[in-house]
Amino acid sequence: MFTSAEFGNDFLWGVAMAAQQNEGAPDVDGRGPSIWDTFSKRRGKIKDAGKPWPACDFYYRYKDDLMLAKGLGFKVFRFSISWSRILPEGTGRINKEGLAFYHRLIDECLLLGLTPYVTLYHWDLPQALEKEGGWASYHILKWFGRFVTICTQEYGDKVKDWIVLNEPMGFTSLGYMLGKHAPGKKNLNLFLSAIHNAALAQAEGGRIVRTNVKKAHIGTTFSCSEVIPYTHKPADIAAAKRLDILLNRLFIEPALGYGYPQEEGFVLMDKLYMQSKAWKYTDRLKFDFDFIGIQNYFSITVKHNQIIPYVHALEVKAATRKVPHTDLGWEINADSLYRMLKRYWLYGGVKEIIVTEGGACYKDKLINGVVDDKERSQYFNDYLQAVLKAKKKGVNVNGYLAWTLTDNFEWNEGYKARFGLVHVDFKTQLRTIKNSGYWWRDFLLHT
Numbered sequence: 274m275f276t277s278a279e280f281g282n283d284f285l286w287g288v289a290m291a292a293q294q295n296e297g298a299p300d301v302d303g304r305g306p307s308i309w310d311t312f313s314k315r316r317g318k319i320k321d322a323g324k325p326w327p328a329c330d331f332y333y334r335y336k337d338d339l340m341l342a343k344g345l346g347f348k349v350f351r352f353s354i355s356w357s358r359i360l361p362e363g364t365g366r367i368n369k370e371g372l373a374f375y376h377r378l379i380d381e382c383l384l385l386g387l388t389p390y391v392t393l394y395h396w397d398l399p400q401a402l403e404k405e406g407g408w409a410s411y412h413i414l415k416w417f418g419r420f421v422t423i424c425t426q427e428y429g430d431k432v433k434d435w436i437v438l439n440e441p442m443g444f445t446s447l448g449y450m451l452g453k454h455a456p457g458k459k460n461l462n463l464f465l466s467a468i469h470n471a472a473l474a475q476a477e478g479g480r481i482v483r484t485n486v487k488k489a490h491i492g493t494t495f496s497c498s499e500v501i502p503y504t505h506k507p508a509d510i511a512a513a514k515r516l517d518i519l520l521n522r523l524f525i526e527p528a529l530g531y532g533y534p535q536e537e538g539f540v541l542m543d544k545l546y547m548q549s550k551a552w553k554y555t556d557r558l559k560f561d562f563d564f565i566g567i568q569n570y571f572s573i574t575v576k577h578n579q580i581i582p583y584v585h586a587l588e589v590k591a592a593t594r595k596v597p598h599t600d601l602g603w604e605i606n607a608d609s610l611y612r613m614l615k616r617y618w619l620y621g622g623v624k625e626i627i628v629t630e631g632g633a634c635y636k637d638k639l640i641n642g643v644v645d646d647k648e649r650s651q652y653f654n655d656y657l658q659a660v661l662k663a664k665k666k667g668v669n670v671n672g673y674l675a676w677t678l679t680d681n682f683e684w685n686e687g688y689k690a691r692f693g694l695v696h697v698d699f700k701t702q703l704r705t706i707k708n709s710g711y712w713w714r715d716f717l718l719h720t
């Protein structure tokens with residue numbers, strides 16, 4: 274047994290969510306369409322033709338949900354600002370009602386003693402900007418810069434904790450190369466441009482927050498997954514190394530001032546490196562972040578496969594290897610989080626790490642008012658022990674934000690993939706605290 278007290282009094286315990294996944298209310302109070310609103314209307318893109326509305330109706334139910342977060346013992350509430358609520362066309366006209374919503378939300382957090390951690394970009398680009406090229410367009414720096422300026426000037430006296438981007442590797446690869454997420458593109462050149470623009474926006478966004486917010490605590494988040502070669506064969510080891518560059522190094526290294534990672538023979542990285550040389554401002558990729566957000570959901574085992582473009586790495590699924598996994602097939606491997614925390618900590622320039630997301634998806638069943646999701650509690654139990662172990666070994670990891678408070682719109686997986694500590698009946702919006710929610714309450718309030 275371990276206790277929350279062992280993490281220290283200053284450890285940040287929180288929950289995280291995102292505007293597009295929770296708010297609903299897509300065309301209320303002047304909000305413009307986002308790329309996910311548009312993408313979800315394309316046939317076959319989202320499971321069961323799910324749309325990101327009403328999601329869990331957070332736009333109207335935020336007070337109840339914040340009460341739930343507080344009641345379960347959390348002290349930090351991470352949410353993102355919908356760019357399309359503030360700037361319905363992405364640029365130009367500011368929507369006052371959109372600004373007002375986040376004032377209400379922030380004020381309610383502060384009233385309840387929940388520290389708001391605000392993400393500036395969690396994947397919901399205004400559709401109007403996608404028409405102009407989206408993240409693949411160099412103009413994104415100007416567009417994003419303005420959005421960040423508006424948000425920080427508006428809320429900077431109330432909010433001190435800012436997260437610039439949520440998982441740039443996620444939205445650039447899934448959105449511009451693999452076509453699984455909005456805007457659904459599959460194009461190498463767009464992907465490479467999006468990588469460089471997102472890496473620049475990450476640093477530029479940090480600089481804007483620093484200028485506008487006194488005593489700001491600024492971070493950005495990276496997805497990470499330990500990549501394990503299936504065998505000791507050199508080809509499998511090389512495949513794992515290539516995927517590791519993409520999944521774990523591509524965005525943090527330029528942010529820390531090391532430039533893009535290089536690897537002999539990795540054509541994709543060579544192309545990125547060559548392209549980025551031709552672009553402007555390569556010297557502006559670095560920013561001195563106060564903290565690095567790490568989001569680790571699974572480890573991944575791969576073997577060499579020539580057919581997979583560029584990385585030549587094929588996943589050997591957890592189910593095939595008969596090792597524990599969640600309902601999305603993601604391997605449960607808490608030790609891999611421990612190793613990733615140690616690894617990131619060893620980079621020169623990382624001052625503080627916060628686990629800004631972690632959680633598990635299960636096919637929860639609500640039976641007689643109870644969701645007995647033992648696996649999810651076990652997942653948190655194991656992953657938190659890994660965090661504690663890293664902390665005891667000297668890693669400056671200062672927080673853990675559970676993904677997520679309520680079941681919500683899980684991107685292309687729609688509504689069946691549930692990650693919440695609180696069950697949502699999407700027809701009635703009835704909330705039921707799952708046993709994992711009670712597990713957190715006991716862990717935070719009674720240990």
Ligand code: BGC
Pocket residue numbers: 291294439440443496568630676683692
């Ligand atoms: C994203 C969340 C998402 C979660 C589970 C993270 O990569 O930031 O938006 O819901 O993973 O898939």
